[in-house]
């Protein structure tokens with residue numbers, strides 16, 4: 001799938017086919033996409049554990065249930081538990097020096113190994129590492145970037161996916177031997193969609209002019225109609241929901257799974 | 262008759278409801294309108310009967326049941342009461358168990374009752390019935 005189509009096709013899927021397992025190779029591709037996310041310090045912020053629902057004891061699934069997540073937990077065959085590793089600053093100086101050695105961070109832009117060792121680490125990065133709030137603030141953004149790649153990779157593989165509140169973290173921690181430095185971020189549910197991949201049409205979003213600006217925050221970015229049309233052809237912009245048959249689709253799927261209508 | 266005898270206002274004076282009397286309650290009208298059955302409720306006969314039986318089991322009116330799931334904050338705004346919602350979940354489970362429904366049959370019936378609460382704004386989710 002082309003990038004624009006994957007970005008345009010991604011939407012939160014909440015009805016999965018519980019009977020169709022997800023191939024392990026697809027999980028690898030999703031993890032690789034996450035591992036390629038842009039990151040400061042070239043650090044490893046995001047950690048994730050993939051688990052198949054069929055391998056989980058019923059009590060663990062029950063512990064994960066909360067009012068927003070219960071039904072999808074029964075339907076999704078794969079759970080990915082996303083964490084932030086608060087130890088990410090450790091080794092930061094070495095990783096940055098590696099980038100200097102690889103001519104990624106270059107003298108043309110002010111970089112040197114001496115700068116990393118003598119100034120950047122003691123004056124900038126160590127104070128961040130010593131400040132839990134700052135470490136957390138930076139880290140959650142970075143995990144978000146990794147997860148965004150993972151969501152798109154899942155769509156690219158023809159899967160449905162949705163992020164969910166990650167509850168019962170203590171139970172999960174014990175069960176999967178999660179290190180103390182990992183903080184739970186989101187639970188990603190994954191599987192083949194039981195609803196059509198378009199899931200009733202693209203979600204309503206405000207126009208670019210509501211969120212993006214040119215030159216000044218009071219000058220909304222104006223769309224070029226031709227570009228907008230080309231993005232429709234490339235499927236970044238798709239038919240908006242709700243499709244006329246969406247209500248019936250949801251009713252029928254709900255009935256299939258015995259969910260409230 | 263109810264096996265739930267803990268608490269609360271109204272239970273002692275509760276009079277059994279019928280399919281005719283229950284539709285006069287605001288929460289029932291809200292539910293039926295939201296499902297899209299406001300004009301023709303005949304398609305909902307079975308679900309209405311289920312909610313009648315549920316109310317008669319727990320011995321609360323439908324409006325009282327919804328109110329139990331809501332609390333009013335100091336500033337006057339309304340929020341979903343976790344305690345009330347948990348109690349509702351217990352009510353739903355005891356009701357369905359008392360009817361001898363288990364497994365997927367039980368899940369389906371629980372979710373039919375949950376629909377009444379959901380359409381009244383009480384966010385809750387039940388299990389899905391899978392093999």
Ligand SMILES: Cc1cc2nc3c(=O)[nH]c(=O)nc-3n(C[C@H](O)[C@H](O)[C@H](O)COP(=O)(O)O)c2cc1C
Nearest residue numbers: 010011012013014068069162163164165166186203
């Ligand atoms: C960080 C994050 C957390 C979310 N948590 C939940 C959740 O707990 N339960 C749920 O049903 N959806 C959850 N969602 C999905 C959003 O509700 C969803 O993004 C919304 O429906 C917008 O639609 P889209 O993702 O299809 O574009 C979450 C999404 C994100 C990005």
